[in-house]
Amino acid sequence: MNNETFGITLQYAVCVKYKLENKISLKRIDENLLEKILKSNILGKIFNGRKPVKYLTNSKDFTSEFAKKCPHNFLLKNNETLSVKSFKGNGKMFAPKVVGQSGLKVLNHYFGDLYNEEITRDNFKQFCLDNVSDILPILIDYALVSDFNCWFYIKDNNFHYEILKRGDLPELTFDYKNFTFSKFKSSKLVA
Numbered sequence: 001m002n003n004e005t006f007g008i009t010l011q012y013a014v015c016v017k018y019k020l021e022n023k024i025s026l027k028r029i030d031e032n033l034l035e036k037i038l039k040s041n042i043l044g045k046i047f048n049g050r051k052p053v054k055y056l057t058n059s060k061d062f063t064s065e066f067a068k069k070c071p072h073n074f075l076l077k078n079n080e081t082l083s084v085k086s087f088k089g090n091g092k093m094f095a096p097k098v099v100g101q102s103g104l105k106v107l108n109h110y111f112g113d114l115y116n117e118e119i120t121r122d123n124f125k126q127f128c129l130d131n132v133s134d135i136l137p138i139l140i141d142y143a144l145v146s147d148f149n150c151w152f153y154i155k156d157n158n159f160h161y162e163i164l165k166r167g168d169l170p171e172l173t174f175d176y177k178n179f180t181f182s183k184f185k186s187s188k189l190v191a
Contacts, residue, residue: 001030007086010152011057011073013037014084018047020055020074042159046084046150051077066109071097072146080147087153099142110138129181133174140172 008028015022017038037043052074056062059070062081072081085094094100099110108119114131117123128135143149149164 001033001088003086003088004028005030006033006088007084007152009033010037010084010086011055014043014047014052014074015055017043018052020052022055023058037159040159042152042161046152046161046163047082050080050082050148052082053077056081066106067098069097071142076148082148082150083146084150084152087151094143097142097145099139111135132179133176136174137172144169 005028008024009030012022012024012029013034014020015024016034054061054075056070056072056075061075062070062072072083074082074084076082083097087094099106102110104119104121107124111127111131112119114134115123115127119127144164144166147166149166151162151164153160
């Protein structure tokens with residue numbers, strides 16, 4: 001089972017438990033994992049006081065010309081949003097929704113004001129090197145775009161989760177001089 005199957009199975013389990021309409025293909029679900037999630041008490045803990053009322057992942061809610069997919073997984077009864085990131089392995093790595101794996105049009109929309117020219121395949125690496133301290137706060141903002149962000153993972157053969165409330169997150173800033181690069185030279189560093 002890969003991490004995608006792990007995540008889709010978790011989303012499907014939420015839909016089953018809370019009787020949410022969805023179009024998740026059963027071919028994408030791990031039946032054994034689904035049964036374990038539903039038999040455990042983990043979903044009740046995750047959604048304690050935050051009842052999901054709509055499955056958003058495949059909806060057009062909260063989308064735009066630049067955000068083709070809904071950046072949230074669930075709408076809660078109080079009109080707040082919740083997203084789940086699942087991690088099958090030890091690392092908690094993921095691409096932020098909307099901007100994490102964007103094409104050039106979306107990249108230029110969200111980051112173009114940081115660069116003095118259009119971002120292209122040819123200058124993308126240099127753009128990242130020159131603007132890493134400005135890019136990171138935007139990536140983090142979109143990584144935690146929902147009102148509640150749940151990190152779901154297995155550790156020691158048990159389900160675990162962490163809830164990050166968007167309103168509790170500090171304003172993050174980075175200083176370019178605190179970054180170093182081992183292979184590439186940034187034009188900001190070249191004399």
